[in-house]
Amino acid sequence: MTIAGTDSGGGAGVAADLRAMAACGVHGCVAVTAVTVQNTLGVSGVHTLPPETVAAQIESVATDIGLDAVKTGMLATSEIIRAVVGACDRVGIGADGPTPFVVDPVAASMNGDKLLADEALDAYRSLLFPRATLVTPNLDEVRLLVGIDVHDRGAQYEAAKVLFGLGPRFVLVKGGHLAEDVDGCVDLLYDGHTFTELPGPRFDTGDTHGSGDNLASAICSGLARGMSVPDAVALGKRYIVEAVRHSYPLGAGHGPVSSLWAIRPWWTNPPRSAFN
Numbered sequence: 001m002t003i004a005g006t007d008s009g010g011g012a013g014v015a016a017d018l019r020a021m022a023a024c025g026v027h028g029c030v031a032v033t034a035v036t037v038q039n040t041l042g043v044s045g046v047h048t049l050p051p052e053t054v055a056a057q058i059e060s061v062a063t064d065i066g067l068d069a070v071k072t073g074m075l076a077t078s079e080i081i082r083a084v085v086g087a088c089d090r091v092g093i094g095a096d097g098p099t100p101f102v103v104d105p106v107a108a109s110m111n112g113d114k115l116l117a118d119e120a121l122d123a124y125r126s127l128l129f130p131r132a133t134l135v136t137p138n139l140d141e142v143r144l145l146v147g148i149d150v151h152d153r154g155a156q157y158e159a160a161k162v163l164f165g166l167g168p169r170f171v172l173v174k175g176g177h178l179a180e181d182v183d184g185c186v187d188l189l190y191d192g193h194t195f196t197e198l199p200g201p202r203f204d205t206g207d208t209h210g211s212g213d214n215l216a217s218a219i220c221s222g223l224a225r226g227m228s229v230p231d232a233v234a235l236g237k238r239y240i241v242e243a244v245r246h247s248y249p250l251g252a253g254h255g256p257v258s259s260l261w262a263i264r265p266w267w268t269n270p271p272r273s274a275f276n
């Protein structure tokens, strides 16, 4: 299940999560937290759902269809976070319950539009992180959450340790925003004892919209299929590298051409001849 917001442009949020889950061979369920009005120029409106409706979506699916793993995306407010945490506790998601829980602490869109109220950062730290199987912050989110400005690998290691101290079982500090790595992109996994560097190529697509959502959803899919966290993270990395390699510019040829690129789960796009 993804607990996340919608993106009317279809590049990020729930749409991205469901595409990644389908591409990774699992059935995705949805608890919508917010509707965003956005195109390639940015987010022009956000409408949050009542917190009790968010909690009800989670509990409705958990008590009927069942949930093998859950991830969070845009949670928008501390009220929604508290409702999510209540529902998760009631149905065994995260903490030491049976259902793995990936917390992607989404704070802003690629254009820098805010997707999280400032006051909600504390709810991430004190309520969500202690319940998370894995947290997957990018470097902007690291700065917001623990005040560490990561400019080199040493600070990436330090940030992983500090984030681990907030209570998740695993931390993945993503390296996509590390300007120092001109030739590659190294994500760092930490379980409190062992650091694992996950190297990968860096692509010149500018901003790839929804790449974090896709990565967390691919990891969540691996966990739903019974993989260990390190194996699911390795799967997620393989998935996102190829999906970004095959990404395409959003908006090209239709109105304003932006620098936003959309992820393509490449193997779900059959060649044109398949339709003939």
Ligand code: PXL
Binding pocket: 004, 005, 006, 007, 012, 013, 014, 036, 038, 073, 074, 106, 108, 109, 110, 115, 209, 210, 211, 212, 213
């Ligand atoms: O990629 C982060 C993200 C998550 N969820 C929603 C978004 C975005 C980025 O724009 O719009 C709904």
